[in-house]
Amino acid sequence: MFHRESGYYKTTYAADMALYPLPIARWTVAGIALAMCIAPFVLHAYYVSVINLILVATVGALGLNILVGYTGQISIGHAAFMSVGAYTAANLAVRLDLPFWVTLPAGGLMAAAIGAIVGIPSLRIKGLYLAIATLAGQLIIEWTINHVPWISGGMQASIEVPRPTLFGAQLRTQHQLYWFLLFFAVLAIVGTLNLVRSRIGRAFIAIRDQDIAAEIIGINIFRYKLLAFAISSFYAGVTGVLYTYYLGIANYEQFQIVTSIDYLAMIIIGGLGSILGSIFGAIFVTLLPIAIRLAMENWGAFLFGDADINNLIPNLRLMVFGGLIIVFLVLEPEGLNRLWRNIRSYFRVWPFSY
């Protein structure tokens, strides 16, 4: 993630395989960790709630990146997998009064199972066709949740869910939720870092890069593609559960195709096949609409009428995303992560640039 390469030699395999082999990288991570610990004490609840959204999105972006960036498969159905997690957890929490440490993995597992099923066509089809197959998955799941009151709770397909309880105390404020969400975001980041540097993750990358060679070294392509769908959907399911706890309500409107596109935008803009990129993407895509809203509210009145502004904001958001996805796909397929690396390597030789 963050490291300088020159002038430092590693002596053991364990050190060579460490996540952050270089001292400066460890210091950077420690600095960020410290900032994350101080942040809630100095920030207003509104800003904390924005960070909370980023934390939730990070989990989802990491999951989608495992599938798309690392395994080379595509899914336009990820929002639906999130809704599977959300409604699974909501039903368990409301009907059976189960705590988050049961509903969270349960939501993840249910989404993993559904995701693996939606991933079955990936054995035979690739690219655009797989995209359409997963899109169909998205629509079927959306429709099902919407039309089966037993799942969706009937009234407007939403279920109110009490906020999670930790050590007997309910997490009510954004500040309290922050620690809860931070824990799972960090768990997802570290887990993903570990996953992609060990046997399973290498197999995923192998399938992405060269499926024939992957088969010849004994990787069962079908099994691993389904596994990638399952793991990725597990993250999506957990994201859905976290978001539900964040909102205090499970609502299908939060998990429509637009959300699937948002998450794809995160990993494309942030960087495919990159963990840091997933985080960058989650930050960027979460902040962008807020920035657009702020900009329009402050300066939009010079150009448009009040009524127009409210219509324009969501559309502008889509237009900016669409534009950015195209720009990044064409100009910088490795996303913000690559830009970051370029900046870093610039400073690595600074002040002796060239």
Place this chain on the structure above:
Amino acid sequence: MAAGAAQLRVEGVAKQFGGVTAVDEVSLEVQQGEILSVIGPNGAGKTSLLNMVSGFYRPDRGRIAFEGEDITNLPPSRIAERGIARTFQNIALFKGMTVLDNLMLGRHVRMKSGVFASFVYWGLAQKEEMAHREKVEDLIEFLKLEDLRKQPTGALSYGLQKRVELGRALALEPKALLLDEPMGGMNQEEKEDMARYVLDVNEERGTTIILIEHDMGVVMDISKRVVVLDRGRVIAAGEPKSVQANPEVIRAYLGTKHAIRKAA
């Protein structure tokens, strides 16, 4: 496996593509620990034969058995699990990955860490990584790839890529190794190195080797037995010397660009 029984047995195997008969009723037996060369003019069906043994093509007819068990319809990954590794005529490395990662991937079937162990890493998965890293380091030393460990394989020269691909196949600790023109496109020095590695592997590990090669000098030097394919059929088999003198073999090669050269 009974003593003397063949390790790999190919029986009456055939494969057609549209109107082209790539492989036509080929039968052959390979003994454990043997080095067998498969030669023949371009388009003779050599690669197609390897593709059937390694599971990429399903034979239209015939049967393939490895260590007494039928592997005819197994997918490539299952065949790899049984201990058959191979390299490709036109190199199939993971080009964006380092030499080290390519070799670690070669150990896939020998490793066990599942999703949960990988996710947690510290503990089981790390221990496994280190144990296998050591095996891979032995291979890196054997193939003299020390300085290239962290290089992406796509940036290496053709000859080095072939060597890394051999390394990846060896990482699987195969019982039988199928090499499809491992010396193709190499200069004389690289060819000699490669021949040395192949012989060492065979001698030190007892690995069975099936080698497709056009360079007759190499074939004569390292193989104990040669099978000649022409238009999908076995036209001769036996010791290198006798095969080379076989009039049918000479006829098959006449006018092809790989005319048989006198062995050194």
